[in-house]
Amino acid sequence: MSRRTFILPRIVIILAAPGLVTLSAAADWLQFRGSRSNSVTLDVQPPAKWSETENLAWKAKLPGRGPSSPIVIGERVVVTCSSGINQDRLHVLCFAAQSGQQLWERQFWATGRTLSHPSSANAAPTPASDGKLIFAFYSSNDLICLDIEGNLKWLRGLAHDYPHAGNDVGMSSSPAVVGGLVVVQVECQGESFAAGIDPETGESRWRINRPREASWASPVAMPGATPQQDVVLLQSPSQITAHEATTGKQLWVYKSPCDGISSAAAAGGVVYVPSKGLTALRSTSDPQPEVVWNASALLPGAASPVVDRGRLLVINRAGVLACASTVDGQIAWRVRLEGEFWGTPTLAGNRLYCISQNGAGQVVEISVDGSRGEIVGKGQLEGPIQCSPAISGGALYVRSDRHLWKIAAP
């Protein structure tokens, strides 16, 4: 895995004043909730307002559906889709970030179960990348590795290997690149497991059994100083566990009811897990983490919490955004947003980009002292939109079941 992905933003933290991020080069957005699994970018802020005629750099038609999010690798934007009456056709598409031109498309046939709730689709998990290779994952548990030119490197049919792995409501856990491996979490009532897969060969380096209960949460990468120190969090409805990413060895377990959809966020060695509201956990040398605090009022909906610079940003099921302190979980302010949210918002500097399911984009600006937030811009796109927006090079990338948009100032 490319270490530059994680190192570059750290350099920028030192150089950039809060809220005034000025990178000259675009940062990659390599997986679900960004390269660091935290929904935070240190890149240039995209515009706060957009429409089909304002700040729309380009719009590309997609051949299929997908709650999955776009990722950005250098000058390329990668999106997955699924199509067909049975959602059994899998697509990986690559677009030029600058022009929106489709550079290539690869199609595959699903080898696992393709049923899902009508609101979801086979292309629910967001693809991941190590900067060189693309790892496209689907609800049917097909995992496909391509290079950035679209050449097939390997593929796995995880439901072909484990036929009882699947969930007819649909699965949506996105892979994470961590510890030099591609970590997938396949949790359902059938065969439940997590695996660390070699990005070069597609073979499993480790595989562990997981609770046989349906989960839609995604593995969360907690990068260490070296790949050997990388940790991956795996969240199930009954527990969250931390593992050495390179071996799968369990480091700790916190047994408590956890959300089945909204995934944990981590920063500064503390894990904020959607459990009984939100619970802050700190790793210790014990097999159980220390409970730092619990805030029942901070109850995420489907969107995952965002953590940055001492603040937690949480959207609940009613569409109310709350900002709380990471110190004690106390809520500082709330803003009511329009709509319901499946996608996790993305934070760029002091602006949080929130896109509701019906395509209503709302940009919440956090005041310099952090004491309040207000909606400073809006943008409407045609929904349904379930993705979490990607930000790279001052552009916001959003996809629906029909289109991929690049929103950027002219």
Added chain:
Amino acid sequence: MRQVRLAGLALVGWTLAGGISWAQSDSLAPLLKTIREVGPEGKGNLAASQAWAELAARSDADQLPMILGAIDGASPLAANWLRSAFDAVAERQARKDGKLPIAELEKFLHERQHNSRARRLAYEWIARNDLTAPDRLIPQMLDDPSLELRRDAVARVLMAAEKASAEQNIDLAMSSYRKALGSARDLDQIKVVTEALKKLGQPVDLAHHFGFLLDWKLLGPFDNHQGKGFEVAYPPEATIDVAASYPVQSGKIRWNSHHTSDEYGMVDLNKAIGKHMGAVAYAVAEFQSDKPRPIELRLGSESANKIWLNGVLLSTAEVYHANGTMDQYVGRGELKAGRNVILLKICQNEQTETWAQDWKFQLRVCDATGKAVLATDRPAPRAGDNQTAANESTSPNGPKE
């Protein structure tokens, strides 16, 4: 090993049939063979990756049909490697001069013994290069084994039917809808057709059309607290005796005959057996077949289930309340001539949520395309009574029925 040899024979057979010259096949065959050898758990990926790169870089347009041919008999994993190689070569050729071996691809398309998905792939590349292809090729595919090609053909007939209906040409509209119904396999298209025919005064017996079984003998509840009953082989799994009674915690239970007139063959166990949590029910049906034949038993059930045909376990799923839909679970088996026995085990767990209370199932017998396979003693389809509200009736069994 045997599979590899068969794969090799398939490739040789295809080349001998005139698809490609020996000189060309000599260079491709080892690459295709390597790709076809990929296995589970990532086995063979590294070698396949190298072969794929060589195939994608070196193959020319004339070799595309051979790549397609290699999909015949390939595993689902190998088929994905091969189709993406085909796409890569075709894309490169399209960028170069746009010339594809259309005649060879059409020949492959028309040879219905080939892999259905490979034939569909051929069609899509033909259609990219020839705008007349849909009009020329699709109308002939109403009975195609490829369900995607068939779906497109049905869609065209539906459009013609709707046009005729709008123009008040009722005879043409009805014959077109009937034609579409005979070929359609996808539920959404069948619903469109049956709604239209109903409006035209020609209701369709959907249960008959799909092959849903309507008459069952039901037994339950056995214990399934904490889900433990799923793995317990209760007496019907050893012997089916519809005259027998069995002691359970609540007393004695015995088989009851049950008929459903639901147009999708749904049997509501909460009504037929009673509302129970942590329970197992068995359902048995006889099926008369005029000859031995492969069939699919397609089950819709929101809860854990097992399917047997003539004592052979065909399918198991230990899943509760994670969506329920028609054709959700498929058991593939072989009917024998004469009497066949279908046995289902349908479990209910102890979830308390309102959305987790359903305990029901539907089962149909069909071929691999989804066309109904009907028992020889099945009554003729109902005529004109499809508007009747669904109802079910249950009656205690006599000693023997």
